[in-house]
Amino acid sequence: MATVEIKGLVKTFGKTEVLHGIDLAVEDGEFVVFVGPSGCGKSTTLRLLAGLDEVTSGEILIGGNVVNNLEPKERNIAMVFQNYAIYPHMSVRKNIGFGLRTSKMSKADKVTRIDEVAGLLGMTDLLDRKPGQLSGGQRQRVAIGRAMVRDPVVFLFDEPLSNLDAQLRTQMRLEIKKLHQDVGTTIVFVTHDQVEAMTLADRIVIMEDGYIQQVGTPSEVYQNPINMFVAQFIGAPSMNMLPGKKSDVGVVLDTGPTIPLNLNTDASNIMVGIRPNDLTPARDDELALFEGTVLIIEPLGPETLVYVELYDCEVLATVPGRIVPKIGDKIRLKAPEEEIHFFNADTGVVIQ
Numbered sequence: 316m317a318t319v320e321i322k323g324l325v326k327t328f329g330k331t332e333v334l335h336g337i338d339l340a341v342e343d344g345e346f347v348v349f350v351g352p353s354g355c356g357k358s359t360t361l362r363l364l365a366g367l368d369e370v371t372s373g374e375i376l377i378g379g380n381v382v383n384n385l386e387p388k389e390r391n392i393a394m395v396f397q398n399y400a401i402y403p404h405m406s407v408r409k410n411i412g413f414g415l416r417t418s419k420m421s422k423a424d425k426v427t428r429i430d431e432v433a434g435l436l437g438m439t440d441l442l443d444r445k446p447g448q449l450s451g452g453q454r455q456r457v458a459i460g461r462a463m464v465r466d467p468v469v470f471l472f473d474e475p476l477s478n479l480d481a482q483l484r485t486q487m488r489l490e491i492k493k494l495h496q497d498v499g500t501t502i503v504f505v506t507h508d509q510v511e512a513m514t515l516a517d518r519i520v521i522m523e524d525g526y527i528q529q530v531g532t533p534s535e536v537y538q539n540p541i542n543m544f545v546a547q548f549i550g551a552p553s554m555n556m557l558p559g560k561k562s563d564v565g566v567v568l569d570t571g572p573t574i575p576l577n578l579n580t581d582a583s584n585i586m587v588g589i590r591p592n593d594l595t596p597a598r599d600d601e602l603a604l605f606e607g608t609v610l611i612i613e614p615l616g617p618e619t620l621v622y623v624e625l626y627d628c629e630v631l632a633t634v635p636g637r638i639v640p641k642i643g644d645k646i647r648l649k650a651p652e653e654e655i656h657f658f659n660a661d662t663g664v665v666i667q
Contacts, residue, residue: 316343316344316468316469316499316500316501317343317377317378317379317391317468317469317501318340318341318342318343318376318377318378318379318501319339319340319341319347319364319375319376319377319469319501319503320339320340320341320374320375320376320379321337321338321339321340321360321364321373321374321375322338322373322374322375322376323336323337323338323372323373323374324336324337324338324360324363324370324372324373324374324375325370325371325372325373326356326359326363326368326370326371327371332371332525333356333359333525334356334359334360334363334371334525335525335526336373337356337360337373337525337526337527338527339520339527339530341501341503342501343501344499344500344501345501345502345517345518346492346495346501346502346504346515346516346517346518347502347503347504347516347517347518347519347520348504348505348506348511348512348515348516348518348519348520349361349503349504349505349506349520349522350505350506350507350508350509350511350512350519350520350521350522350548351507351521351522351523351528351548352507352523352548353507354524355522355523355524355525356522356524356525356526357505357507357520357522358473358474358505360505360522361394361471361473361503361505362473363375364377364392364469364471364503365387365390365392365394365471366382366385366386366387366389366390366392367387367394370383377390377391377392377468377469378391378468388417390469391467391468391469392467392468392469392470392471393414393462393463393465393467393469393470393471394462394470394471394472394473395455395458395459395462395470395471395472395473395475396458396473396475397473397474397475397477397478398478399446399454399455399457399458399478400458401446401454401457401458401461402446403445403446403447404445405445405446406442406443406444406445407433407438407441407442407443407444407445407446407449407457407460408429408433408442408443410446410457410460410461411429411432411433411442411457411460411461411464412425412429412464413461414461414462414464414465415428415429415464415465418465428464428466429442429464430442432460432463432464433460435463435494435497435498436456436459436460436463436490436494437456438453438456438457438460441453450483451478451479451480451483452479452483452486452487452490455475455476455479455487456487456490458475459475459491459494463498467500468500468501469500469501469502469503470500470501470502470503471502471503471504471505472491472502472503472504472505473505474505474506474507475487475491475504476488476506476508476511477506477507477508484511488511488514488515491504491515492514492515504516509548509549509550509551510551512533512549513533513537513549514533516532516533517532518530518531518532519531519532519533519536519549521536521544521545521548521549523544523548528541528542528544528545529541529542529545536549537549537550539665540554540588540656540665541664541665542658542663542664542665543556543586543588543658543663543665544663546588546656546658546665547588550590552591552620552631554588554589554590554591554656555588555589555590555591555594555630555631556586556587556588557569557570557586557587557588557589557625557628557630558584558585558586558587558660559574559585559586559587560583560584560585561578561580561582561583561584561585565577566578566585566587566657568587569626569628570605570625570626570627570628571625571626572604572605574587574604574655576652576655576657578657578666579666579667580657580659580666582659582660582661582662582666584659584660584661585657585658585659585660585666586657586658586659586660586663587655587656587657587658588655588656588657588658589630589650589654589655589656590654591620591630591631591632591633592618592633593650593651593654593655594630594631594632594633594648594649594650595632595633595634595648595649595650596632596634596638596646596647596648596649597647597648597649601647601649602649603647603648603649604648604649604650605623605625605630605647605648606625606645606646606647606648607623607624607625607626607630607645607646607648608623608624608643608644608645608646609621609622609623609624609640609641609642609643609644609645609646610622610623610624610629610642611642612639612640612642614636614639615636616636617635617636618633618634618635618636619633619634619635619636619638619639619640620632620633621633621634621640621646623646623648630648632646632648
């Protein structure tokens with residue numbers, strides 16, 4: 316296991332700068348997930364860590380040693396790609412053992428090591444099969460096994476679950492998390508799926524346009540987003556955003572209602588953020604924040620998502636699964652005061 320440090324990392328392709336001096340420290344044994352929209356720089360960062368691309372400026376340290384000028388094979392890391400990249404003509408045993416082809420281990424030790432890795436991955440009974448006889452999830456485990464067999468100090472995962480269906484993706488998430496708990500190796504994982512990030516990570520690194528926007532635990536980035544981008548990117552469904560103005564009586568929303576909370580800010584243009592699961596029906600004896608008309612309903616079983624029209628905008632709320640309103644119904648909505656987020660609408664930065 317090893318620490319990973321990124322100091323002032325810059326990457327340019329021609330005249331285009333795609334990473335703008337990012338900094339990050341990954342602790343020994345930590346599971347860190349990079350997440351963000353396509354083109355944000357997360358996969359580029361991973362390729363720089365792996366040594367597959369050349370650093371323009373800045374430093375990468377693995378285990379305290381600068382590795383900028385080291386070849387990938389000299390960094391003692393292992394990378395698992397989006398496509399399985401396993402050999403169809405080889406057995407599972409030979410595919411896993413391929414990572415040891417340049418090792419100086421004895422043949423007997425190699426067999427022992429392959430068996431150990433196969434046992435960890437639950438693939439002992441599949442060692443003599445060819446990849447064509449395996450499911451998608453099993454093939455991904457073979458790719459992980461080939462990376463594990465070398466006993467690297469850092470694992471790099473580049474969107475390894477993207478090609479799997481929803482059920483397999485959930486299963487593989489659990490297997491990767493259990494693998495990390497059992498082995499404890501430092502993992503840097505890249506995904507565009509914020510659900511994967513939330514369920515897997517010790518800490519999440521949220522990127523946009525080549526910048527790190529926020530780093531924190533899943534709970535921190537969900538409960539305390541640092542800006543509007545993080546607030547809307549993390550959480551499914553996305554946070555409702557309602558424009559308003561600061562006034563002497565609170566925040567007057569463009570949709571009409573006033574939220575009677577005084578904000579310590581010089582900003583006049585305010586964006587109010589409320590997560591759909593915090594926007595719920597108000598009882599007749601409760602004070603409602605909004606009142607609107609039901610436009611669309613999405614039953615999900617235990618709960619139902621309700622799209623509500625408020626004047627000239629639309630918000631998404633959550634109601635219990637057994638209480639399904641009808642389209643066209645009037646609905647009163649409330650939200651806990653402590654779960655309402657305020658942002659400077661001009662800068663996007665959160666107002667504490």
